[in-house]
Amino acid sequence: MKIRLEGATLGYGEAPVLSEVNFSQQRGERVVLLGPSGAGKSTLLMAIHAQLAGASRVALVPQDGGLVPQLSVRRNVYMGRLDDHGAARNLGALIYLRRPIRDEIDAILARLGLQDHVRRPVEALSGGQRQRTAVGRAFYRGGDIIVADEPVSAVDGVQARQIIEMIRDRFDTALLALHDVDLARAFATRIVGLRDGRIRFDGPAEAIDRRQIDALYA
Amino acid sequence: MPERLAPATVVACFTLLAAILLPFADLEISGHDPWAMLGRMLTGFARPDFGAIETLAHSLALTVAFAVAGVALGAAAGFALAPFYDRRLVRILCIGLRSIHEIFWALLLIQAIGIGAPAGVLALALPYAGIFAKIFAEQIEESDPRPRNALPPGTDAISRFAYACLPLIRAPMTAYCLYRLECGMRASAVIGFIGLPTLGFQLDSFFRKGDYGATSAILICYIALIASLRLWMRPRLAPLWIAGSLALLAALRAPPMGEGALWRFLSEDIIPRPLRSGEGLTGLLDWLGDLTLTEILPGLWNTVIATQIALVLTGIVAFLTFGLTVPAVTGRWGRYAGHLFLVVLRSLPEYMLAYLFLQIFGPSLLPAILALGLHNGAIIGHLVGREADSLVPGLRPDAPRGLNLWGWELAPRVFGSFLALCLYRWEIILRESAVMGILGIATLGFFIDSALSELRADRAVVILIVIALLSALIDTISLRLRQRMKIAGLRDSDCARTSALSADAMRT
Numbered sequence: 001m002k003i004r005l006e007g008a009t010l011g012y013g014e015a016p017v018l019s020e021v022n023f024s025q026q027r028g029e030r031v032v033l034l035g036p037s038g039a040g041k042s043t044l045l046m047a048i049h050a051q052l053a054g055a056s057r058v059a060l061v062p063q064d065g066g067l068v069p070q071l072s073v074r075r076n077v078y079m080g081r082l083d084d085h086g087a088a089r090n091l092g093a094l095i096y097l098r099r100p101i102r103d104e105i106d107a108i109l110a111r112l113g114l115q116d117h118v119r120r121p122v123e124a125l126s127g128g129q130r131q132r133t134a135v136g137r138a139f140y141r142g143g144d145i146i147v148a149d150e151p152v153s154a155v156d157g158v159q160a161r162q163i164i165e166m167i168r169d170r171f172d173t174a175l176l177a178l179h180d181v182d183l184a185r186a187f188a189t190r191i192v193g194l195r196d197g198r199i200r201f202d203g204p205a206e207a208i209d210r211r212q213i214d215a216l217y218a
Numbered sequence: 219m220p221e222r223l224a225p226a227t228v229v230a231c232f233t234l235l236a237a238i239l240l241p242f243a244d245l246e247i248s249g250h251d252p253w254a255m256l257g258r259m260l261t262g263f264a265r266p267d268f269g270a271i272e273t274l275a276h277s278l279a280l281t282v283a284f285a286v287a288g289v290a291l292g293a294a295a296g297f298a299l300a301p302f303y304d305r306r307l308v309r310i311l312c313i314g315l316r317s318i319h320e321i322f323w324a325l326l327l328i329q330a331i332g333i334g335a336p337a338g339v340l341a342l343a344l345p346y347a348g349i350f351a352k353i354f355a356e357q358i359e360e361s362d363p364r365p366r367n368a369l370p371p372g373t374d375a376i377s378r379f380a381y382a383c384l385p386l387i388r389a390p391m392t393a394y395c396l397y398r399l400e401c402g403m404r405a406s407a408v409i410g411f412i413g414l415p416t417l418g419f420q421l422d423s424f425f426r427k428g429d430y431g432a433t434s435a436i437l438i439c440y441i442a443l444i445a446s447l448r449l450w451m452r453p454r455l456a457p458l459w460i461a462g463s464l465a466l467l468a469a470l471r472a473p474p475m476g477e478g479a480l481w482r483f484l485s486e487d488i489i490p491r492p493l494r495s496g497e498g499l500t501g502l503l504d505w506l507g508d509l510t511l512t513e514i515l516p517g518l519w520n521t522v523i524a525t526q527i528a529l530v531l532t533g534i535v536a537f538l539t540f541g542l543t544v545p546a547v548t549g550r551w552g553r554y555a556g557h558l559f560l561v562v563l564r565s566l567p568e569y570m571l572a573y574l575f576l577q578i579f580g581p582s583l584l585p586a587i588l589a590l591g592l593h594n595g596a597i598i599g600h601l602v603g604r605e606a607d608s609l610v611p612g613l614r615p616d617a618p619r620g621l622n623l624w625g626w627e628l629a630p631r632v633f634g635s636f637l638a639l640c641l642y643r644w645e646i647i648l649r650e651s652a653v654m655g656i657l658g659i660a661t662l663g664f665f666i667d668s669a670l671s672e673l674r675a676d677r678a679v680v681i682l683i684v685i686a687l688l689s690a691l692i693d694t695i696s697l698r699l700r701q702r703m704k705i706a707g708l709r710d711s712d713c714a715r716t717s718a719l720s721a722d723a724m725r726t
Contacts, residue, residue, distance in 0.1 A: 053371040066368025070385040079381050083372030090377035134368075141370065 001027055001056045001144050001173070003048055010040070010047045017043040018197045025175060025190075027144075030168065032184040032205075033177040035194035036217050041177040042149050044194070048175060049147045057143030059171070061151040065134035069123035073114060073133050076122055077105045080141030108139045111166065113159065127154040135163060145173040153179060161186075181213055223702040225637050229533070236530040243523045243587070244660070248580030256578050262430020263437075270432050277410070277420035278439055280470075283463035284335075284409070284416055285402035288342025290460045293395055295343065296350020301379070303355035315348030317686035319653050320405040321569070322663070324412055325670050326678070330483040334472025338414045342402050353394055354387075361386040392453050399451060403444050404567035411573065412656065415470065418570065425577060437566070444565040487675040509677055513669075514684055517655065517662035521688075524583045524651040524661060525644070528590035532647065533640045535595025536602060540632070541624040543603040546610045548620075556603075563596035568650045569657070576657055586654045586661065590647050598639045606632050634705040641696040645689050652685050 003025040011017035018040040025031055025048075033041045042063055052058050059080070060066075067076050074097060082090055093101070109118055112132040122130055131154045138146055146167060152160035160180065164187050167174060178184045184191060184205075191208045193200040193216045201212050268274070302308045318326075324341035331337055365382040410418025417440055424433045443450075451459065486494060492501030541547040542556025563571075568589045575585030606628040617627050655663025662681055669677035 060368060062364065062368050064364050066364045066366075068365045068382060068385045070388060071381070075381075079369065081370070082377045082381060083370035083374075085377075087374045087376035087380075090374075091380055094380055137368075 001052065003052065003175075005047065005051075008047065010043050016197065018047075018194075021199060023048075023192070023199065023202075025173070028172050028189075030174045030187060030189045031176070031192060032188035032190075033175075033192050033194060034179075034181065034184055034213060034216060035200075039194040039216075040197045041194055045147055045149050045175065045177055052145065052147070056145065057141070059138035059141045059143045059146040059148075061134050061138045061146070061148035063149040065130055067122045067130060067134055067137075070121055072119050072121055073109065073125070073129075073136075074102065074105050074118045076133050077108065077136045077140045080137040080139075105136075105140060108136050109133075112136050112139075112163065128156070128159075131155055132159075132163070135167075139166070139170060142170070144171075145175065146171040148174070148176045150177055150179065152183070222704050223699065225633060225703055225705075228637065228699060228703060232526070232533075233530055236527045239523045239526050243527060244520070244582045245584045245587075246580075246582045247584065248582060250580075252578045252580070258428075259430050259574075259578070263434040265431050266434040266438055267429070267431025268435045270435075273420065274432070274436050274439060277415065277417050277436070278443065279466060281403065281406045281410070281416040281440070282443070282459075283466040284338045284342065284414070285399060285406035286459050286463040287339045287467055288406065289346060289395065289399045289402040290456075290463075291339060291343035292346025293350050293398070295347035296352075296354055299347065299351035300354035300358060303351055308351070312348035312351045314686075316345045316352075317348075317689065318345060318682055319649050319685075320345055321408060321412065321653050321656060322666060322682060322685075324409045324414065325656075325667065326675070328413065329487070329670055329673075329675055330480050332472060332475035332479065333413055335467040335470045338406070338409055338416070339467065341409055342405055346398060346402070350394075350398070354391065357387040357390050357394075358383060396448060396451065400444060400447055403447070404565075404570075407440065408567050408569045411569065418573075421570070421573070441562055441565045445561050483675065487673070488679050490676045490680070491674070506680070509680060513665040513677070514662075514681060516660065517652075517665050517681070518684065518688070520583060520659075521648065521652050521655075521661040524586050524590070524654075524659075525648045527583075528587045528594070528647050528651060529640065529644055531587060531591025532594040532598065532643065533636075535591055536598035536636060536640065537629075539595065539599035540602040540606060540636070541621075541628065543600065544607045544610065544624070544628065546607075546619055547624045547628070560596045560600045560603075563592050564600060566593065568593045569653060572654050572657055572659075576659075581658045583659060583661075585657075586651055586659050589654070590651055594643050594647055598636065598643065601639055602632050602636045605635055634703075637703070638700055638705045641700055644696050645692045648689055648692050649685065 003023070005021050005023045008021045008023075009016045009019045010021065021044065023044065033044060035041055046062075049058060049060055068079070071079075075094070078093060078097065078101065085093075097105075106115065106118055109115055112135060114129060114132055114136065117125060117129060122133055125133065131151065135148070135151050138148065138151075148167070151167070152163050155163065160183060164183055167176075168187060174187075176184075176187070178187075188205045190203065191205050191213075192202045193208070193212065195216050200216060201208060299308055299312065303312070320341050323344055324337060327337035327340050331340075361383050365386065366378065369378060369382055407417040407421075410416035410420065411422060413419065417436065420436060421433060424430075424436065490502055490505060492498070492505045495501075497505075539556070539560060543553055543560065545553045548556055566574075571589035571593055572585045575588050579585050609628060609631055610623075613623075613627055617623060652662040655661040655665065656667045658664065662685055666678045666681050669675070669681070
């Protein structure tokens with residue numbers, strides 16, 4: 001696993017969202033990106049995901065979840081491992097999901113508090129439930145690292161803390177964008193502050209003080 | 219950027235053109251005492267006679283069977299072609315398939331493989347395959363890309379499609395299939411007029427006997443069947459309907475065809491005669507010149523006249539009727555009456571309406587123009603009426619009601635989409651007016667029909683190409699005009715909203 005961006009300029013189309021970015025991450029680090037909306041957190045996460053995707057197994061929680069609204073919660077979670085099976089088996093799983101797979105998925109969903117919704121189509125869920133489904137898909141996928149963009153923005157405080165703890169237990173290496181500063185401090189080994197497309201600070205979580213963080217949002 | 223074209227200018231130009239063409243149109247009433255005929259028909263229609271219930275049920279069942287089988291086969295083929303629609307070869311094939319009208323396909327197929335169930339089913343399935351491929355390809359392309367992007371990178375293409383695309387487009391696909399089935403029900407009835415055992419055939423034989431009571435009964439059943447389509451055709455029941463239709467069609471007996479008829483049709487009949495007899499390029503040019511002077515130009519002239527006048531009539535009918543279904547304009551009971559009126563005109567295909575008018579007025583462009591204007595006007599009136607109705611809750615609380623609401627609040631607001639729909643249906647009107655030639659009206663279809671009955675398929679093919687080119691031209695002009703007027707784009711899939719009896723109309 002290798003994450004390294006040097007002097008990178010990132011963005012969609014003409015206008016760069018991030019310019020002159022230097023970023024790298026070691027195995028075992030839990031990095032949280034902080035910054036106001038529009039700072040470039042999502043762009044940075046997607047660039048790193050693209051860099052990693054070919055080489056290592058990444059569990060991804062994109063900002064909008066990337067769920068299929070018409071499919072059940074269970075099948076959306078199953079989609080985390082589509083690349084582990086051939087097309088024939090995946091097509092079969094659309095019609096019938098075998099018992100061991102179902103049990104494994106249901107265990108994950110139970111820990112996320114979704115045990116009563118496994119069969120419901122995602123479009124019938126609340127925003128928070130959808131977000132937990134997307135997290136469940138990442139858990140089911142597993143891998144060397146999780147890349148998650150605001151994975152708990154729509155769930156309540158207690159549950160957010162639980163989910164973040166579950167992420168910490170399950171993945172050694174993590175790269176998250178969060179907006180809750182306390183949650184970020186509790187989770188991260190390293191915090192990166194972004195604003196206006198530039199990295200403003202980057203250091204161990206305990207070395208970053210309140211003033212630096214406040215300056216990001218001022 | 220050129221300046222925005224004023225809608226009023228466009229309306230004025232089309233109206234002026236139609237007015238100039240009007241004196242050239244053959245609108246002569248040649249029927250023998252049309253008013254007495256109309257009286258007899260109306261008396262008969264007022265007393266529907268369900269006595270011949272068995273014949274009636276059989277021909278309705280076959281109409282449904284041809285429609286279901288044709289649409290199912292077309293949808294399956296279109297679904298298989300859709301992922302490859304970006305390849306030029308597939309796209310050209312699909313454009314070719316859908317540029318020929320269902321009835322012309324039926325005429326060609328009857329020549330090539332004989333009059334039987336396969337010809338009827340393919341007559342619907344072939345053009346629909348081309349349409350379905352285009353629509354499905356558009357739906358795939360426009361589906362939300364986010365689920366696809368969230369997939370693990372190594373996912374194979376089939377799983378990718380089955381999980382992250384198909385569930386997203388299933389609802390619009392089903393809606394479009396239902397809309398197509400409605401079109402298929404109309405086409406299936408109409409191929410009866412050229413000899414297949416569907417509703418048109420039965421209608422024609424009742425008419426020949428002067429049995430207007432039975433005609434009325436069969437029309438009532440047919441309209442009820444189309445209006446209730448969404449009740450009896452549930453997506454879950456589709457496999458049963460398809461199996462039943464195939465069983466019914468398989469039991470149809472057809473006269474046997476000589477061996478090698480299809481091959482002879484493809485390898486000889488449709489090759490231009492001068493090429494077959496080795497007259498070379500000069501022979502071909504003479505042959506084409508003769509065909510152009512004696513058939514294509516006269517047919518083209520009548521087709522275009524009928525189209526332009528019918529288009530303006532369509533606009534008038536639509537504009538005057540769109541308020542009928544808005545309760546704030548016509549009141550509760552007025553609204554039901556309005557719906558009934560529009561449903562009847564929408565359900566009966568143009569061709570069938572033209573057939574009815576032909577019995578009254580005799581063969582001229584008049585039945586064709588009336589049928590085209592009423593049917594298409596009712597479709598646009600229904601769609602615009604729905605849009606107008608959805609505007610009502612957003613109006614100011616002290617907005618007027620009744621005719622004032624219609625004229626002052628609604629008509630100006632929906633004028634853009636009204637015009638867009640008229641321009642969109644322009645090309646459809648052209649194709650249908652060409653088809654009506656088969657009834658004996660002097661549009662292009664007349665010459666196709668007579669060429670095929672004289673076993674000169676080569677001439678029919680040339681005229682079909684002319685129709686395809688003309689409709690492509692009109693399509694281009696229509697698109698340009700809509701762009702220049704800057705009114706919202708419309709596509710074929712939007713017409714899935716043209717349900718005979720829409721869900722919201724049934725709820726209230």
